[in-house]
Amino acid sequence: MAGSSKRRARHLVFLPYVAFLTIFLGCPGLYVFRSAFATGTAERSPMIEAVIGQFRGSFVFSLQLSFISASIGAVIGALVAVAVVRLDTVRGLRNTVVGYSAVAANMGGIPLAFAFLAAFGMQGLATRLLREINIDIVGWGFRISDFWGIVLVYLYFQIPLMTLVLVPALDGLRRTWAEAAQSLGASSAQYWRLVALPILTPALLGGFLLLVANAFAAYATAFALSSGGSRLVPVQIRFFLQGDTITGKTNLGYALAAWMVIITGVLVTGFQLLMRRAERWRR
Amino acid sequence: MKISRLSAWFTIGIVAVFYIVPMLAMARFAFQRVPVIKLSWGNVFQKWTLQPLVDSFGATEFQRAASLSVTLAIATALVTIVLLLPTMAFAHLSSPRTRRFIEISAVLPFVVPAIALVVGFAGTFRDTLPILIRSSFGLVPLYVITALPFTHRTLENGLAALDIRTLVNASRSLGASWWRTIAFVIAPNMRASIATASFLAFTVVLGEFTIASLLLKNTLPLYLSYSQGSNPQGTFGLGIVLVVISTVFVAMSNRFGKKVRS
Amino acid sequence: MTRNIEFRDVAKSFGAVNALVDFAIRVDEGELVTLLGPSGCGKSTALRVAAGFEICDSGDVLIGGTSVVALPASKRGTGMVFQNYSLFPHLTVHENLEFGMKVRKMSRSQRTARVGELLDLVRLAGLAERYPHQISGGQQQRVALARALAIEPQVLLLDEPLSALDATVRVEVREEIRRIQRTSGIATVFVTHDQEEALAISDRICVMCDGRVEQIATPHVVYRSPATPFVARFVGKVNDLAVEMTAPSRVRLRGHALEFAVPPSEVQSGEARLLIRPEDICVAGSAGGDGLQGRVDGVQFGGATTSLDVAIAGTNHVVRVSDSTRAMQFGIGDAVSLRFDTERVLLTRE
Structure with missing residues (x-):
């Protein structure tokens, strides 16, 4: 009797943590979904309304931006990871690259937007330097606040994030795998195609999903670049729900937020599952 | 072999240029009083000055924003440690299932983007507990949540490196209470992890824009975004300062993180 | 054609360290020779030179009477078993066994038949569809052995295949290796630092120190009549x-x-x-x-x-x-x- 009450007392230890998460993560989440599904006086559920008509374009824009910045970021980030592991004999290189990747992957928000405005804005330093060698990016129609401009800015944190995911995965490739494949008669190309790439696939795919989710949830950088005029989903949500402004279409804002949660939820779950598989192979 | 090394250097070189150029451009804009159009080889080294940044430091609004951000950062780190450390220590003592539960719950904030979290938060508490929305300290729980995946990971690594069960048994058999054990046995052994988690929390708070912006709290990033028009050079200078500070924090957490692993 | 392997005065150094000095030995068909010595004595280097993972500075390695030093590892026809974790983690036992044959473009029916034989040989017939992480360390090493044999190599090279296993499993797998080696009659070079293992499994033992051969003889002779003080101290x-x-x-x-x-x-x-x-x-x-x-x-x-x-x-x-x-x-x-x-x-x- 005393034992069981003691055990129950032990479980009380987890109460503050569970309560904290419930109040500050669970309740807000629930609120978003409850409002998103509340039909009210409108004839269609806001959840439906949010993905048809005018907001469909926002989702398409946000997802395109996420997928494209993730694709480019994943490829370049993977190349950097391969390069770092290949140049492992160079002292200090790995620590420098991985260390700065950790910094850059966490960068974002206002300072990053400033940096790219100063570099690739109409009056940017890089824009000017490129013009010196007859590459007129402004003349081509490149604007830092446009789609491709935002892609370029996002690459600043997408590339290093992929590097961070992939370096441990590449370290996990055992030398004995390459040697076993060789002694069994495989050429270097066959080793990469039949052994290394399949083993890296979960990490590559997982990293890609993480990058998509990362770009999809990002908000501050794009907001600062285009002074609020952007078509990104998060900026649309802000339009409906900022501060105390009530636009009468608040539920639509919540529906957009709910869709964001659903999409990042799927992406992050996929990432977690793939990384767990990669981890299991590494043992 | 040679060619593959060369191409590796080439890749790293290109990406390094991409990483460095925007930062250089921001620094030049902030500290050189020469418009890009008039820039030439002749005046590259002329008219460099820290004055705009110094002016920014002097602005009362900046000081208010900076002190708010610093206060919030410290509060966030404190709440994170006090909330997480005992919980996770106990989870390590009880079943692996509990640990797994904590682990999964700590990743959940990844699933809820900041924008969704803050609108849900505002909706939930606007009527029930408006103080959370009015007070700047209402940001703290949201920041704790946002930083949770990173801080949890760090503390988890630290706890995994400790043989916590033996420590606790030893301490308890010597007559110490649970709370004494956590405060005087576990926490001191977790110093490196606690420092790492705190630095990560600082980094999150000093960079966070979305939440503060929607709740209309004038933190440092918000100050940066609206003072851009009145004092662009000084504001860009502050941007650099912020980048340098978060670089230092990340470097510190890397260093302490290595200590945990070894 | 005789299926043997011969090292002729092989030398290899890494910077200032001489890993192999005038290393010479012949392992005949049906024979199991152990390279025994402390870590850093050059025994693994000898094996890696034979397999083609290291290039020797001078000397020659002959497999079946022909020099192989100019051939890449993939063309040498050696079967290699590593210390551990060399099975491809994303492939099942069956697919691991098939790997060498697939690379050699053997037909599916041939492959399946051969995999069956190999699984019987190492007595793991029930585990064909398991992944490496689902079977024990001892089973993994038996699969690795079968995989090396799948390509019908002329010589078998075993690089400390038992070192990562628990003591009891180690003896079991050791006996299994010996049994399979006897039935297949393949010339085998076995590297170990464990003198007890070497005494138990070998036809002949080659004791090495600092890249040099100290003694090559049967286990009995090595133990009873050590040629050098080093051998006396290291063995037994x-x-x-x-x-x-x-x-x-x-x-x-x-x-x-x-x-x-x-x-x-x-x-x-x-x-x-x-x-x-x-x-x-x-x-x-x-x-x-x-x-x-x-x-x-x-x-x-x-x-x-x-x-x-x-x-x-x-x-x-x-x-x-x-x-x-x-x-x-x-x-x-x-x-x-x-x-x-x-x-x-x-x-x-x-």
């Missing part, structure tokens, strides 16, 4: 005692008056070390007379044999004696007398 247990030469072929323990004869050796005078195995010392009660007098300091009962640690009276020498019958009679503190089997003594300067 040995008493290593400080002695003084009183005349050529006569010695006494340092600090002890009793002299006795030893077989002639290079060491003629001055200080030396005397090496003798515990079982080459006869123990008797102190009444036994003219031997070395001492007192039992420790007793280790080892089942078939019993070991005594005997402190020699008047000195700080402790001599280990082991024996299956007489040693059992004594306990700690008993006075005993020791007599060395002088034919079995090895003298050395160092």
